Amino acid sequence: MEKEEIRLSTRERILNVSIKLFEEKGYHGVSVDEIIEESGSSKGGFYHNFKSKEELLFTIHDQYIQYTLARGYECYKAEGTPIERLASIIRDLLIGIDKYKASVTVFFQDYRYLTGENYKIVEKKRDEYVEIMLKILEEGIKSKEIRSELPPKILAMAIFGMVDWTYIWYQKEGQYSIEEIADIFVDIIINSVLKNDLKDKERYAPFFLKNKI
Amino acid sequence: MEKEEIRLSTRERILNVSIKLFEEKGYHGVSVDEIIEESGSSKGGFYHNFKSKEELLFTIHDQYIQYTLARGYECYKAEGTPIERLASIIRDLLIGIDKYKASVTVFFQDYRYLTGENYKIVEKKRDEYVEIMLKILEEGIKSKEIRSELPPKILAMAIFGMVDWTYIWYQKEGQYSIEEIADIFVDIIINSVLKNDLKDKERYAPFFLKNKI
Amino acid sequence: MEKEEIRLSTRERILNVSIKLFEEKGYHGVSVDEIIEESGSSKGGFYHNFKSKEELLFTIHDQYIQYTLARGYECYKAEGTPIERLASIIRDLLIGIDKYKASVTVFFQDYRYLTGENYKIVEKKRDEYVEIMLKILEEGIKSKEIRSELPPKILAMAIFGMVDWTYIWYQKEGQYSIEEIADIFVDIIINSVLKNDLKDKERYAPFFLKNKI
Amino acid sequence: MEKEEIRLSTRERILNVSIKLFEEKGYHGVSVDEIIEESGSSKGGFYHNFKSKEELLFTIHDQYIQYTLARGYECYKAEGTPIERLASIIRDLLIGIDKYKASVTVFFQDYRYLTGENYKIVEKKRDEYVEIMLKILEEGIKSKEIRSELPPKILAMAIFGMVDWTYIWYQKEGQYSIEEIADIFVDIIINSVLKNDLKDKERYAPFFLKNKI
DNA sequence: GATGAATGAGACTTCATTCAT
DNA sequence: TATGAATGAAGTCTCATTCAT
Numbered sequence: 001m002e003k004e005e006i007r008l009s010t011r012e013r014i015l016n017v018s019i020k021l022f023e024e025k026g027y028h029g030v031s032v033d034e035i036i037e038e039s040g041s042s043k044g045g046f047y048h049n050f051k052s053k054e055e056l057l058f059t060i061h062d063q064y065i066q067y068t069l070a071r072g073y074e075c076y077k078a079e080g081t082p083i084e085r086l087a088s089i090i091r092d093l094l095i096g097i098d099k100y101k102a103s104v105t106v107f108f109q110d111y112r113y114l115t116g117e118n119y120k121i122v123e124k125k126r127d128e129y130v131e132i133m134l135k136i137l138e139e140g141i142k143s144k145e146i147r148s149e150l151p152p153k154i155l156a157m158a159i160f161g162m163v164d165w166t167y168i169w170y171q172k173e174g175q176y177s178i179e180e181i182a183d184i185f186v187d188i189i190i191n192s193v194l195k196n197d198l199k200d201k202e203r204y205a206p207f208f209l210k211n212k213i
Numbered sequence: 214m215e216k217e218e219i220r221l222s223t224r225e226r227i228l229n230v231s232i233k234l235f236e237e238k239g240y241h242g243v244s245v246d247e248i249i250e251e252s253g254s255s256k257g258g259f260y261h262n263f264k265s266k267e268e269l270l271f272t273i274h275d276q277y278i279q280y281t282l283a284r285g286y287e288c289y290k291a292e293g294t295p296i297e298r299l300a301s302i303i304r305d306l307l308i309g310i311d312k313y314k315a316s317v318t319v320f321f322q323d324y325r326y327l328t329g330e331n332y333k334i335v336e337k338k339r340d341e342y343v344e345i346m347l348k349i350l351e352e353g354i355k356s357k358e359i360r361s362e363l364p365p366k367i368l369a370m371a372i373f374g375m376v377d378w379t380y381i382w383y384q385k386e387g388q389y390s391i392e393e394i395a396d397i398f399v400d401i402i403i404n405s406v407l408k409n410d411l412k413d414k415e416r417y418a419p420f421f422l423k424n425k426i
Numbered sequence: 427m428e429k430e431e432i433r434l435s436t437r438e439r440i441l442n443v444s445i446k447l448f449e450e451k452g453y454h455g456v457s458v459d460e461i462i463e464e465s466g467s468s469k470g471g472f473y474h475n476f477k478s479k480e481e482l483l484f485t486i487h488d489q490y491i492q493y494t495l496a497r498g499y500e501c502y503k504a505e506g507t508p509i510e511r512l513a514s515i516i517r518d519l520l521i522g523i524d525k526y527k528a529s530v531t532v533f534f535q536d537y538r539y540l541t542g543e544n545y546k547i548v549e550k551k552r553d554e555y556v557e558i559m560l561k562i563l564e565e566g567i568k569s570k571e572i573r574s575e576l577p578p579k580i581l582a583m584a585i586f587g588m589v590d591w592t593y594i595w596y597q598k599e600g601q602y603s604i605e606e607i608a609d610i611f612v613d614i615i616i617n618s619v620l621k622n623d624l625k626d627k628e629r630y631a632p633f634f635l636k637n638k639i
Numbered sequence: 640m641e642k643e644e645i646r647l648s649t650r651e652r653i654l655n656v657s658i659k660l661f662e663e664k665g666y667h668g669v670s671v672d673e674i675i676e677e678s679g680s681s682k683g684g685f686y687h688n689f690k691s692k693e694e695l696l697f698t699i700h701d702q703y704i705q706y707t708l709a710r711g712y713e714c715y716k717a718e719g720t721p722i723e724r725l726a727s728i729i730r731d732l733l734i735g736i737d738k739y740k741a742s743v744t745v746f747f748q749d750y751r752y753l754t755g756e757n758y759k760i761v762e763k764k765r766d767e768y769v770e771i772m773l774k775i776l777e778e779g780i781k782s783k784e785i786r787s788e789l790p791p792k793i794l795a796m797a798i799f800g801m802v803d804w805t806y807i808w809y810q811k812e813g814q815y816s817i818e819e820i821a822d823i824f825v826d827i828i829i830n831s832v833l834k835n836d837l838k839d840k841e842r843y844a845p846f847f848l849k850n851k852i
Numbered sequence: 853g854a855t856g857a858a859t860g861a862g863a864c865t866t867c868a869t870t871c872a873t
Numbered sequence: 874t875a876t877g878a879a880t881g882a883a884g885t886c887t888c889a890t891t892c893a894t
Binding site for chain 2: 888
């Protein structure tokens with residue numbers, strides 16, 4: 001336990017420690033004893049703060065998806081054309097992954113171990129986020145910015161795949177910063193989805209790389 | 214145990230059954246007892262065929278990555294321009310995911326539970342596959358088909374993310390067949406990476422959708 | 427579980443019970459389940475107190491050798507000629523074997539099942555005890571009490587053999603008490619090692635039997 | 640499996656290999672699989688030759704005690720005074736321990752794992768051997784060579800302890816040969832048991848060391 | 853005589869959870 | 874609120890033995 005952590009509440013310390021441990025070893029690779037140990041807590045302290053180990057897992061999931069969902073709504077409601085909002089939601093997701101990489105890893109690796117209501121609640125919010133993406137894409141098609149040949153559902157999944165997959169390979173100390181990666185991804189996606197006859201328009205130029213990386 | 218399975222060897226039956234169970238519940242969500250039960254085998258039969266539960270997990274991983282790697286090399290060595298070979302490797306990966314979806318799910322969800330040498334062997338082959346993709350992209354840049362602004366490493370990760378993520382959402386009985394999804398993904402990727410001045414060329418036309426879906 | 431045992435700690439109860447069971451059936455002849463049952467404990471209780479079954483075995487070994495070693499040092503450091511101290515260390519060992527017969531049996535029968543560090547720690551203490559005996563014998567040779575023809579190392583092994591072997595045949599309810607056996611053994615050993623010209627000296631008389639048994 | 644072993648029968652190879660393995664790791668530390676492997680045999684081969692693993696253990700025990708018992712009777716029936724025969728039985732035991740050290744180790748360490756009839760048969764022969772020793776000692780007392788103060792039963796146990804214990808510490812490549820050790824042990828024992836007024840007699844001189852080691 | 857795949861009882865151990873203090 | 878000893882269900886794995894070939 002690091003000194004700084006002592007000031008935090010037991011609950012906070014358990015959450016911080018378990019996110020890191022789950023990221024590293026997976027939910028089933030970490031025992032409650034280990035969490036107790038690393039967080040400088042106790043059995044009693046743990047079960048006083050969390051009904052069960054799964055509730056801890058749920059809390060981690062819910063914290064992340066709740067935060068992400070809120071950001072998603074902000075992007076969706078922001079001013080701008082669908083393409084602009086698409087670009088901003090992609091950037092935003094990536095920044096969130098960078099910032100909460102451990103939580104994201106737990107989110108994508110261990111969601112299967114949520115049961116019953118816990119699973120449903122998280123699933124519902126995740127679906128809600130997909131809906132946001134779908135709405136942006138459909139609005140883009142309606143506004144004739146986005147190519148209509150690409151089925152929005154598949155397109156959404158392609159975008160999520162590209163973006164979410166970063167939790168597997170992206171490293172903070174790597175060659176590219178998250179902002180640079182965001183620039184590249186935005187270029188790739190906008191280039192794919194933007195109608196060809198719009199690509200020369202000045203207003204879309206900011207989405208494309210100009211040998212800047 | 215289904216009747217058809219009886220003819221297979223114990224090892225085969227255990228592999229088939231465990232791939233499905235691991236896909237559904239995760240490696241740690243399935244006990245050896247459950248595998249025994251479902252495969253119509255026994256404790257002894259299991260441990261006669263596999264040194265440990267982890268060796269079974271490794272076997273599933275190795276089978277998939279070995280198959281995929283072989284296909285990857287075939288695509289790489291095939292005739293055609295880098296763009297053509299890029300398109301074919303994408304299609305191929307997706308067909309593999311469709312065909313071996315359960316194995317793929319295990320591969321991406323439970324690789325973290327491989328330890329020591331088991332992990333290293335799988336990691337090495339996975340990295341080898343990434344190398345194939347990188348070489349194709351770099352050859353495309355050299356041959357001036359692929360835009361040089363996109364760093365190949367990030368581009369490769371974007372492609373893998375888009376393609377591999379399908380294991381999460383793709384369903385055989387879904388609205389789109391794997392071939393249709395492959396067409397869409399190829400369109401998205403080629404559209405992103407192909408130099409703009411080449412997009413009108415007749416020879417690249419087959420990579421782009423024409424409202425056919 | 428006997429009533430009296432309930433007041434003891436779980437750890438204590440497990441130790442007492444397992445020493446008796448190991449003596450009777452050998453380390454591998456007793457299961458953890460059996461120890462649990464007999465000690466009125468539980469799986470969790472057992473593993474809360476001992477990291478493993480082997481750690482329990484180690485604890486039994488270490489307790490005995492630690493006690494014996496301490497007694498050995500006391501005898502070595504006590505006042506008296508080497509012969510007197512030799513006699514007292516022999517008596518002391520036998521009293522320890524009588525008192526802790528079950529532990530001694532485990533010590534000599536199951537030490538081979540200690541692994542790694544556990545084995546080394548016990549081995550080191552056992553060797554330390556041998557060193558004490560060797561020092562006494564060498565001091566006796568130097569002081570011209572003990573015959574110099576007998577190599578101390580072999581002599582020490584002969585003495586240990588004679589004494590330690592009692593764990594196999596000695597029984598508390600047998601014909602001879604441990605004190606009587608000690609008298610006999612001391613007679614045998616002193617008679618063997620004492621220089622012949624000293625045997626008539628008054629001061630060595632107490633080491634020899636006078637038809638008293 | 641060494642080449643030389645191939646010519647031996649399966650039964651012989653299993654016996655040789657298992658004696659060595661049991662000596663090293665103890666009966667319960669060696670599995671039938673390991674014996675199969677090391678002896679270049681098979682499950683079928685093993686169970687064709689031995690009804691069970693315990694029967695193998697019994698065979699090892701019985702071979703050794705049978706051989707030893709036969710030698711014991713020879714010593715007992717040989718010409719000579721009780722003291723001479725006592726000396727020869729001690730030498731003989733030690734030579735047997737040297738020659739069959741692995742079997743002896745198994746004999747003393749793993750006899751407890753023999754059950755029922757197997758145990759009884761071995762126990763009976765072991766007791767028979769003790770009887771031989773007792774008879775020699777009693778004859779020595781009757782013939783006034785051996786001191787009557789030493790109870791024969793305890794004396795026998797002291798002698799067996801001294802001698803049998805060698806299986807624990809004696810090593811073929813050690814500083815002293817088994818013959819030298821036998822000389823020392825005979826000196827120790829005869830010196831202890833021989834009446835003091837006989838020690839100067841010429842005929843007992845050969846039993847005592849004269850700085851020859 | 854020999855083979856080795858298969859058996860299944862039972863071994864050791866882990867671990868989320870409870871509860872008296 | 875917090876503690877940590879204790880619980881016991883469930884997990885992975887071992888191993889002597891059997892039996893169809």
